[in-house]
Amino acid sequence: MSAEKTLVRLSGITKDYPKVATGGDRLRTLASLFLRRGDTPHFRALDGIDLEVHRGESLGLVGENGAGKSTLLKIIAGVVKPTRGTVGVAGRVGALLELGSGFHPEYTGRENIDLAAALMGLSRRETRARVDEIVAFADIGAHIDEPIKHYSSGMVVRLGFAVATTLKPDILITDEVLAVGDESFQKKCIAWLERFLADGGTLLLCSHSMFHIQTLCRRAVWLHHGQQRLYGDAFDVTREYLAYHEEKSRTEKLAHRAAPNMQVPRIIEAWIEDGEGERCTHFAKGGTLVVQGIAHEPEDQPPVVLVGLVRIDGTPVFGAITNEDGFVPPRLEPTRFGFAVRFENLSLLPGKYRARTHVMDVQGLRLFDTVEMEFTVAGETREFGLVALPHEWTAGRGGNA
Numbered sequence: 067m068s069a070e071k072t073l074v075r076l077s078g079i080t081k082d083y084p085k086v087a088t089g090g091d092r093l094r095t096l097a098s099l100f101l102r103r104g105d106t107p108h109f110r111a112l113d114g115i116d117l118e119v120h121r122g123e124s125l126g127l128v129g130e131n132g133a134g135k136s137t138l139l140k141i142i143a144g145v146v147k148p149t150r151g152t153v154g155v156a157g158r159v160g161a162l163l164e165l166g167s168g169f170h171p172e173y174t175g176r177e178n179i180d181l182a183a184a185l186m187g188l189s190r191r192e193t194r195a196r197v198d199e200i201v202a203f204a205d206i207g208a209h210i211d212e213p214i215k216h217y218s219s220g221m222v223v224r225l226g227f228a229v230a231t232t233l234k235p236d237i238l239i240t241d242e243v244l245a246v247g248d249e250s251f252q253k254k255c256i257a258w259l260e261r262f263l264a265d266g267g268t269l270l271l272c273s274h275s276m277f278h279i280q281t282l283c284r285r286a287v288w289l290h291h292g293q294q295r296l297y298g299d300a301f302d303v304t305r306e307y308l309a310y311h312e313e314k315s316r317t318e319k320l321a322h323r324a325a326p327n328m329q330v331p332r333i334i335e336a337w338i339e340d341g342e343g344e345r346c347t348h349f350a351k352g353g354t355l356v357v358q359g360i361a362h363e364p365e366d367q368p369p370v371v372l373v374g375l376v377r378i379d380g381t382p383v384f385g386a387i388t389n390e391d392g393f394v395p396p397r398l399e400p401t402r403f404g405f406a407v408r409f410e411n412l413s414l415l416p417g418k419y420r421a422r423t424h425v426m427d428v429q430g431l432r433l434f435d436t437v438e439m440e441f442t443v444a445g446e447t448r449e450f451g452l453v454a455l456p457h458e459w460t461a462g463r464g465g466n467a
């Protein structure tokens with residue numbers, strides 16, 4: 067990648083914020099200042115970030131609240147200085163950061179447009195030529211002549227987006243703007259961003275919407291506690307990020323799980339095997355996967371068992387239920403029933419999945435217990451989705467219509 071194609075180059079970026087001093091912290095802060103020990107408590111918002119953004123690239127930024135995304139964008143926009151590391155930015159940056167940042171609350175929308183244009187170095191004539199375009203894009207009616215301090219947050223974003231986009235930046239930095247506007251404005255912004263990218267624009271988009279990241283970005287970075295956790299194809303990064311959240315909420319749920327109550331149906335044990343009966347967690351596409359288990363039913367009646375396959379981010383793929391399939395789990399010993407479901411010629415696309423086994427009451431009405439197991443389908447694919455469906459391409463009948 068040649069140097070002139072690199073619009074943003076961050077190297078070893080670390081950002082420390084002084085810790086908010088309250089109670090004991092306040093005393094410690096004061097003590098360290100008096101004693102000049104130089105160890106004023108601080109909070110590390112970013113920790114050694116290296117990142118490059120090339121011309122024409124669309125990079126998504128994902129991470130939990132407080133992960134450091136906004137701080138990183140502010141550093142690139144030049145609003146915040148890093149504690150350590152170097153920032154190189156080439157070209158004109160258009161930044162849509164926190165609500166209204168860059169706007170003067172006492173000025174009207176129109177006056178703020180003039181101000182923003184002047185700050186970006188546009189002449190009065192150039193500004194006049196673009197004002198109508200900005201006003202039309204913002205579409206906030208007569209509010210354009212009212213002071214910004216009376217705007218709703220949605221109106222501020224509309225104006226901000228209109229200004230940033232009309233002034234045609236080399237790189238556009240946006241922080242959660244799509245989350246604020248209403249549905250139709252979001253659509254307009256997305257359409258604008260798609261055109262901007264198709265024309266070779268460069269975008270850095272921070273969002274909690276994996277849908278927006280996947281539709282607008284080719285690549286993505288996942289920030290976790292100020293560190294770069296993953297960097298790569300936007301689809302892969304968002305999938306791992308969603309999987310992380312799924313796992314997190316699952317662990318939280320498990321932590322609240324009560325001690326086993328043997329008065330109700332339970333899964334005693336569940337496991338997965340390959341076609342040869344070996345316990346296994348790695349499968350090849352086209353291979354055989356068998357989900358097996360032993361269920362407990364206190365009344366000694368065959369329970370209903372459900373086995374579901376879900377992608378690691380929680381997207382359901384398929385579920386099979388014993389009573390619908392006419393299968394009655396056989397009794398192995400008093401109150402214990404066995405089950406196994408075999409998936410031949412596995413058509414799941416490569417990736418991580420979970421097999422979920424659920425035991426229900428005899429009528430299949432109430433769900434009592436769930437056990438999950440993770441497995442991987444290995445391999446590379448250029449197909450999309452969850453499963454490979456048999457298909458063929460033909461010329462179709464379009465020519466005869």
Ligand SMILES: Nc1ncnc2c1ncn2[C@@H]1O[C@H](COP(=O)(O)OP(=O)(O)OP(=O)(O)O)[C@@H](O)[C@H]1O
Binds near residue numbers: 137138
């Ligand atoms: N000016 C500041 N002074 C002190 N701490 C700050 C300041 N700005 C941010 N922080 C802290 O730095 C951390 C990172 O904040 P940042 O706003 O970059 O996170 P984020 O990933 O954008 O989060 P969100 O998704 O909630 O917007 C947070 O813990 C935040 O409290």
